[in-house]
Amino acid sequence: MARTAVLRRLSWTVAEVVDRIDETPRVRSLTLDVPDWPGHLPGHHIDVRVTAEDGYQAGRQYSIATPADGSRVTITVERLDDGEVSPYLTEVLEVGDGIELRGPIGGYFVWEPSRGGPLLLVAGGSGIAPIMAMLRARLQAGIDVPIRMLLSWRSGEDVIYADELNATARDAAGIEITHTFTRSAPDGWTGRTGRLDRHALAELAWAPSERPLAYVCGPTGLVEAVASTLVELGHDPARVLTERFGPTGG
Amino acid sequence: MTDATHVDGNALGGLLIEVFGREMTDARGCCASCGTVNPLGAMRVYRSAGDVMRCPTCGNVTIVTLVIRERTRVHLGGVRWIEPDA
Numbered sequence: 001m002a003r004t005a006v007l008r009r010l011s012w013t014v015a016e017v018v019d020r021i022d023e024t025p026r027v028r029s030l031t032l033d034v035p036d037w038p039g040h041l042p043g044h045h046i047d048v049r050v051t052a053e054d055g056y057q058a059g060r061q062y063s064i065a066t067p068a069d070g071s072r073v074t075i076t077v078e079r080l081d082d083g084e085v086s087p088y089l090t091e092v093l094e095v096g097d098g099i100e101l102r103g104p105i106g107g108y109f110v111w112e113p114s115r116g117g118p119l120l121l122v123a124g125g126s127g128i129a130p131i132m133a134m135l136r137a138r139l140q141a142g143i144d145v146p147i148r149m150l151l152s153w154r155s156g157e158d159v160i161y162a163d164e165l166n167a168t169a170r171d172a173a174g175i176e177i178t179h180t181f182t183r184s185a186p187d188g189w190t191g192r193t194g195r196l197d198r199h200a201l202a203e204l205a206w207a208p209s210e211r212p213l214a215y216v217c218g219p220t221g222l223v224e225a226v227a228s229t230l231v232e233l234g235h236d237p238a239r240v241l242t243e244r245f246g247p248t249g250g
Numbered sequence: 251m252t253d254a255t256h257v258d259g260n261a262l263g264g265l266l267i268e269v270f271g272r273e274m275t276d277a278r279g280c281c282a283s284c285g286t287v288n289p290l291g292a293m294r295v296y297r298s299a300g301d302v303m304r305c306p307t308c309g310n311v312t313i314v315t316l317v318i319r320e321r322t323r324v325h326l327g328g329v330r331w332i333e334p335d336a
Contacts, residue, residue, distance in 0.1 A: 008272065220254035224254060246257050
Protein backbone atom coordinates (compact mmCIF):
# COMPACT_ATOMS: atom_id res chain seq x y z
CA MET A 1 0.00 0.00 0.00
CA ALA A 2 2.82 2.39 0.76
CA ARG A 3 4.00 2.00 -2.80
CA THR A 4 0.65 2.69 -4.40
CA ALA A 5 0.13 5.89 -2.41
CA VAL A 6 2.93 7.67 -4.18
CA LEU A 7 1.70 11.14 -5.01
CA ARG A 8 -0.83 12.49 -2.59
CA ARG A 9 -1.95 15.33 -0.46
CA LEU A 10 -2.07 14.84 3.25
CA SER A 11 -5.11 16.59 4.64
CA TRP A 12 -6.16 17.29 8.18
CA THR A 13 -9.45 15.66 9.05
CA VAL A 14 -11.62 15.35 12.13
CA ALA A 15 -11.99 11.83 13.49
CA GLU A 16 -14.44 10.70 16.14
CA VAL A 17 -13.41 8.93 19.31
CA VAL A 18 -15.41 5.70 19.37
CA ASP A 19 -13.73 3.84 22.24
CA ARG A 20 -11.37 4.44 25.16
CA ILE A 21 -9.46 1.79 27.07
CA ASP A 22 -7.38 2.44 30.17
CA GLU A 23 -4.29 0.31 29.64
CA THR A 24 -2.35 1.41 32.73
CA PRO A 25 -2.75 4.27 35.25
CA ARG A 26 -0.89 6.53 32.79
CA VAL A 27 -1.74 5.06 29.40
CA ARG A 28 -5.00 5.14 27.51
CA SER A 29 -5.88 3.71 24.09
CA LEU A 30 -8.23 5.69 21.89
CA THR A 31 -10.03 4.11 18.96
CA LEU A 32 -10.86 6.65 16.29
CA ASP A 33 -13.23 6.51 13.36
CA VAL A 34 -11.56 8.44 10.54
CA PRO A 35 -13.58 9.60 7.53
CA ASP A 36 -12.10 8.48 4.18
CA TRP A 37 -9.27 6.59 5.88
CA PRO A 38 -7.21 4.93 3.12
CA GLY A 39 -5.94 2.08 5.30
CA HIS A 40 -2.49 1.72 6.81
CA LEU A 41 0.37 -0.64 7.51
CA PRO A 42 1.77 -1.70 10.88
CA GLY A 43 4.29 0.95 11.89
CA HIS A 44 2.43 3.86 10.33
CA HIS A 45 1.69 6.85 12.52
CA ILE A 46 -0.69 9.79 12.52
CA ASP A 47 -0.08 13.44 13.23
CA VAL A 48 -2.48 14.75 15.85
CA ARG A 49 -3.12 18.47 16.22
CA VAL A 50 -4.86 20.32 19.02
CA THR A 51 -5.78 23.97 18.82
CA ALA A 52 -6.25 26.29 21.80
CA GLU A 53 -8.91 29.00 21.91
CA ASP A 54 -6.34 31.62 20.99
CA GLY A 55 -5.30 29.69 17.90
CA TYR A 56 -2.13 28.20 19.36
CA GLN A 57 -1.55 24.76 17.90
CA ALA A 58 0.46 21.82 19.13
CA GLY A 59 1.09 18.68 17.10
CA ARG A 60 2.35 15.23 18.04
CA GLN A 61 2.92 11.92 16.34
CA TYR A 62 1.23 8.75 17.55
CA SER A 63 1.87 5.30 16.17
CA ILE A 64 -1.12 3.21 15.21
CA ALA A 65 -1.37 0.15 17.44
CA THR A 66 -3.76 -1.87 15.30
CA PRO A 67 -3.60 -3.42 11.82
CA ALA A 68 -5.82 -2.01 9.07
CA ASP A 69 -9.49 -2.22 10.10
CA GLY A 70 -11.65 -0.17 7.75
CA SER A 71 -11.98 3.37 9.04
CA ARG A 72 -10.85 2.43 12.57
CA VAL A 73 -7.48 3.44 13.98
CA THR A 74 -6.32 2.89 17.57
CA ILE A 75 -3.54 4.90 19.20
CA THR A 76 -2.08 4.29 22.65
CA VAL A 77 -1.13 7.45 24.48
CA GLU A 78 1.05 7.83 27.56
CA ARG A 79 0.21 10.84 29.71
CA LEU A 80 3.14 13.16 30.27
CA ASP A 81 2.26 15.48 33.12
CA ASP A 82 4.04 18.42 31.51
CA GLY A 83 2.87 17.51 28.00
CA GLU A 84 0.86 19.81 25.79
CA VAL A 85 -1.14 17.15 23.99
CA SER A 86 -1.10 13.86 25.91
CA PRO A 87 -3.02 15.12 29.00
CA TYR A 88 -5.79 16.30 26.68
CA LEU A 89 -5.91 12.97 24.83
CA THR A 90 -5.81 10.84 27.98
CA GLU A 91 -7.92 12.86 30.41
CA VAL A 92 -10.24 15.16 28.48
CA LEU A 93 -11.27 13.48 25.23
CA GLU A 94 -14.41 11.37 25.55
CA VAL A 95 -16.23 8.96 23.29
CA GLY A 96 -18.09 11.01 20.72
CA ASP A 97 -15.56 13.86 20.73
CA GLY A 98 -13.68 14.92 17.62
CA ILE A 99 -9.93 14.99 17.18
CA GLU A 100 -7.94 16.53 14.34
CA LEU A 101 -5.45 14.26 12.60
CA ARG A 102 -3.76 13.36 9.34
CA GLY A 103 -2.21 10.16 8.09
CA PRO A 104 -1.22 7.46 7.55
CA ILE A 105 2.43 8.52 7.63
CA GLY A 106 5.58 6.43 7.36
CA GLY A 107 7.37 4.14 4.98
CA TYR A 108 10.60 3.41 6.78
CA PHE A 109 9.44 2.01 10.11
CA VAL A 110 6.71 -0.22 8.68
CA TRP A 111 6.25 -3.95 8.36
CA GLU A 112 3.83 -5.99 6.32
CA PRO A 113 3.65 -9.76 6.05
CA SER A 114 5.37 -9.73 2.65
CA ARG A 115 8.53 -8.35 4.28
CA GLY A 116 8.88 -11.65 6.11
CA GLY A 117 11.14 -12.26 9.06
CA PRO A 118 12.16 -13.58 11.43
CA LEU A 119 11.14 -10.51 13.38
CA LEU A 120 12.85 -9.03 16.38
CA LEU A 121 10.45 -6.56 17.96
CA VAL A 122 11.91 -4.44 20.75
CA ALA A 123 10.03 -1.77 22.67
CA GLY A 124 10.43 0.42 25.70
CA GLY A 125 7.22 1.53 27.41
CA SER A 126 4.61 3.00 25.09
CA GLY A 127 7.00 2.37 22.21
CA ILE A 128 5.16 -0.92 22.06
CA ALA A 129 2.32 0.65 20.02
CA PRO A 130 3.70 0.15 16.48
CA ILE A 131 5.29 -3.15 17.55
CA MET A 132 1.88 -4.32 18.69
CA ALA A 133 0.40 -3.44 15.30
CA MET A 134 3.04 -5.72 13.75
CA LEU A 135 2.35 -8.57 16.17
CA ARG A 136 -1.40 -8.24 15.66
CA ALA A 137 -1.01 -8.13 11.88
CA ARG A 138 1.09 -11.30 11.94
CA LEU A 139 -1.54 -13.09 14.04
CA GLN A 140 -4.38 -11.79 11.89
CA ALA A 141 -2.66 -12.88 8.68
CA GLY A 142 -2.27 -16.38 10.09
CA ILE A 143 1.25 -16.68 8.76
CA ASP A 144 4.18 -18.33 10.46
CA VAL A 145 6.77 -15.54 10.54
CA PRO A 146 8.59 -16.24 13.82
CA ILE A 147 8.71 -13.35 16.28
CA ARG A 148 10.82 -12.62 19.29
CA MET A 149 9.51 -9.69 21.24
CA LEU A 150 11.59 -7.95 23.92
CA LEU A 151 9.69 -5.50 26.10
CA SER A 152 11.27 -3.18 28.63
CA TRP A 153 9.08 -1.67 31.36
CA ARG A 154 9.88 0.41 34.39
CA SER A 155 7.54 -1.51 36.67
CA GLY A 156 4.76 -4.05 36.64
CA GLU A 157 2.01 -1.46 36.58
CA ASP A 158 3.42 0.00 33.36
CA VAL A 159 2.78 -3.09 31.24
CA ILE A 160 0.50 -2.19 28.33
CA TYR A 161 -1.71 -4.83 26.64
CA ALA A 162 -0.77 -7.25 29.44
CA ASP A 163 -3.66 -9.71 29.00
CA GLU A 164 -3.30 -9.85 25.23
CA LEU A 165 0.46 -10.34 25.45
CA ASN A 166 0.07 -13.11 28.01
CA ALA A 167 -2.55 -14.89 25.92
CA THR A 168 -0.40 -14.59 22.80
CA ALA A 169 2.69 -15.89 24.56
CA ARG A 170 0.67 -18.84 25.86
CA ASP A 171 -1.29 -19.74 22.73
CA ALA A 172 0.53 -18.60 19.61
CA ALA A 173 3.16 -20.81 18.00
CA GLY A 174 6.40 -19.21 16.94
CA ILE A 175 6.06 -16.15 19.12
CA GLU A 176 8.28 -15.62 22.14
CA ILE A 177 7.68 -12.63 24.39
CA THR A 178 10.19 -11.57 27.01
CA HIS A 179 9.49 -8.85 29.55
CA THR A 180 12.12 -7.09 31.59
CA PHE A 181 11.63 -4.60 34.40
CA THR A 182 14.17 -1.85 34.90
CA ARG A 183 13.05 -0.28 38.20
CA SER A 184 10.76 -2.61 40.08
CA ALA A 185 9.46 -6.01 39.06
CA PRO A 186 5.98 -7.23 39.97
CA ASP A 187 5.66 -9.21 43.19
CA GLY A 188 6.72 -12.79 42.66
CA TRP A 189 8.40 -12.05 39.31
CA THR A 190 10.99 -14.67 38.50
CA GLY A 191 11.78 -13.43 35.02
CA ARG A 192 14.24 -10.92 33.73
CA THR A 193 15.11 -7.56 35.26
CA GLY A 194 17.40 -4.77 34.14
CA ARG A 195 17.99 -3.14 30.81
CA LEU A 196 18.23 -4.75 27.41
CA ASP A 197 22.02 -4.63 27.41
CA ARG A 198 24.54 -6.53 25.35
CA HIS A 199 24.28 -9.63 27.49
CA ALA A 200 20.48 -9.69 27.23
CA LEU A 201 20.44 -9.05 23.48
CA ALA A 202 23.09 -11.69 22.80
CA GLU A 203 20.91 -14.19 24.62
CA LEU A 204 17.45 -13.14 23.46
CA ALA A 205 17.78 -11.64 19.99
CA TRP A 206 18.13 -13.90 16.98
CA ALA A 207 21.61 -14.89 15.92
CA PRO A 208 22.86 -12.45 13.28
CA SER A 209 23.19 -15.39 10.86
CA GLU A 210 19.38 -15.74 10.93
CA ARG A 211 19.14 -12.25 9.47
CA PRO A 212 16.19 -11.02 11.55
CA LEU A 213 14.39 -7.86 10.64
CA ALA A 214 14.56 -5.75 13.81
CA TYR A 215 12.15 -2.97 14.77
CA VAL A 216 13.11 -0.96 17.84
CA CYS A 217 10.80 1.70 19.26
CA GLY A 218 10.81 3.62 22.51
CA PRO A 219 12.57 6.40 24.38
CA THR A 220 15.60 7.64 22.48
CA GLY A 221 18.13 6.35 25.01
CA LEU A 222 16.78 2.80 24.83
CA VAL A 223 16.57 2.84 21.04
CA GLU A 224 20.11 4.15 20.62
CA ALA A 225 21.50 1.58 23.07
CA VAL A 226 19.63 -1.40 21.62
CA ALA A 227 20.23 -0.51 17.96
CA SER A 228 23.94 0.11 18.39
CA THR A 229 24.35 -3.07 20.44
CA LEU A 230 22.56 -5.14 17.80
CA VAL A 231 24.96 -3.80 15.17
CA GLU A 232 27.95 -4.52 17.43
CA LEU A 233 26.67 -8.08 17.82
CA GLY A 234 26.83 -8.46 14.06
CA HIS A 235 23.32 -7.61 12.87
CA ASP A 236 23.01 -5.87 9.51
CA PRO A 237 22.47 -2.14 10.21
CA ALA A 238 20.12 -1.94 7.23
CA ARG A 239 17.85 -4.49 8.96
CA VAL A 240 17.74 -2.65 12.29
CA LEU A 241 14.92 -0.12 11.97
CA THR A 242 14.34 2.45 14.65
CA GLU A 243 11.74 4.89 15.91
CA ARG A 244 12.73 7.21 18.74
CA PHE A 245 10.24 9.29 20.61
CA GLY A 246 12.45 11.48 22.74
CA PRO A 247 13.61 11.56 26.36
CA THR A 248 10.58 10.26 28.17
CA GLY A 249 8.29 8.72 25.65
CA GLY A 250 4.62 8.88 24.82
CA MET B 251 19.79 5.38 30.00
CA THR B 252 21.05 8.50 28.33
CA ASP B 253 18.93 11.62 28.49
CA ALA B 254 18.86 11.95 24.71
CA THR B 255 16.29 14.48 23.55
CA HIS B 256 16.29 13.89 19.82
CA VAL B 257 13.69 11.97 17.91
CA ASP B 258 14.16 10.79 14.32
CA GLY B 259 13.07 11.48 10.79
CA ASN B 260 9.90 9.44 11.23
CA ALA B 261 8.50 12.38 13.20
CA LEU B 262 8.81 14.65 10.14
CA GLY B 263 7.00 12.25 7.82
CA GLY B 264 3.81 14.32 7.73
CA LEU B 265 5.57 17.60 7.11
CA LEU B 266 7.69 16.08 4.35
CA ILE B 267 4.59 14.68 2.60
CA GLU B 268 3.19 18.24 2.67
CA VAL B 269 6.25 19.48 0.82
CA PHE B 270 7.14 16.59 -1.46
CA GLY B 271 3.68 15.12 -2.05
CA ARG B 272 4.84 11.61 -1.20
CA GLU B 273 6.16 9.52 1.65
CA MET B 274 9.77 10.53 2.38
CA THR B 275 10.82 8.67 5.54
CA ASP B 276 11.96 5.78 3.34
CA ALA B 277 13.76 8.11 0.93
CA ARG B 278 17.53 7.79 1.13
CA GLY B 279 19.67 10.80 1.85
CA CYS B 280 23.42 11.17 1.31
CA CYS B 281 25.17 13.26 3.94
CA ALA B 282 27.09 16.09 2.26
CA SER B 283 29.75 15.88 4.94
CA CYS B 284 30.60 12.19 5.36
CA GLY B 285 28.85 10.69 2.34
CA THR B 286 26.94 8.08 4.34
CA VAL B 287 23.53 7.15 2.97
CA ASN B 288 20.65 6.69 5.40
CA PRO B 289 16.85 6.64 5.15
CA LEU B 290 15.49 10.03 6.22
CA GLY B 291 13.46 8.17 8.85
CA ALA B 292 16.71 7.05 10.49
CA MET B 293 18.25 10.52 10.68
CA ARG B 294 18.32 12.21 14.07
CA VAL B 295 15.90 15.09 14.51
CA TYR B 296 16.26 17.83 17.10
CA ARG B 297 12.98 19.66 17.55
CA SER B 298 12.73 23.32 18.39
CA ALA B 299 11.18 26.32 16.63
CA GLY B 300 12.30 24.42 13.54
CA ASP B 301 13.34 20.81 13.13
CA VAL B 302 17.01 20.06 12.58
CA MET B 303 17.84 16.75 10.94
CA ARG B 304 21.36 15.40 11.45
CA CYS B 305 23.32 12.57 9.92
CA PRO B 306 23.28 9.64 12.38
CA THR B 307 26.82 8.77 11.37
CA CYS B 308 28.70 12.09 11.65
CA GLY B 309 26.22 14.56 13.15
CA ASN B 310 26.31 16.97 10.21
CA VAL B 311 23.12 19.04 9.81
CA THR B 312 21.48 17.53 6.72
CA ILE B 313 17.99 19.05 6.47
CA VAL B 314 16.27 21.85 8.39
CA THR B 315 12.52 22.43 8.26
CA LEU B 316 10.82 25.64 9.32
CA VAL B 317 7.14 26.46 9.43
CA ILE B 318 6.50 30.18 9.54
CA ARG B 319 2.99 31.56 9.23
CA GLU B 320 1.79 28.35 7.57
CA ARG B 321 4.58 28.37 4.98
CA THR B 322 6.95 25.44 5.14
CA ARG B 323 10.56 25.83 4.11
CA VAL B 324 12.95 22.91 3.80
CA HIS B 325 16.67 23.64 3.80
CA LEU B 326 18.58 20.90 2.00
CA GLY B 327 22.08 22.31 2.41
CA GLY B 328 23.51 19.29 4.20
CA VAL B 329 22.51 16.52 1.81
CA ARG B 330 24.35 15.74 -1.38
CA TRP B 331 21.22 14.08 -2.73
CA ILE B 332 17.93 12.56 -1.66
CA GLU B 333 16.31 9.67 -3.49
CA PRO B 334 12.70 8.63 -2.80
CA ASP B 335 11.97 4.93 -2.63
CA ALA B 336 10.94 3.47 -5.98
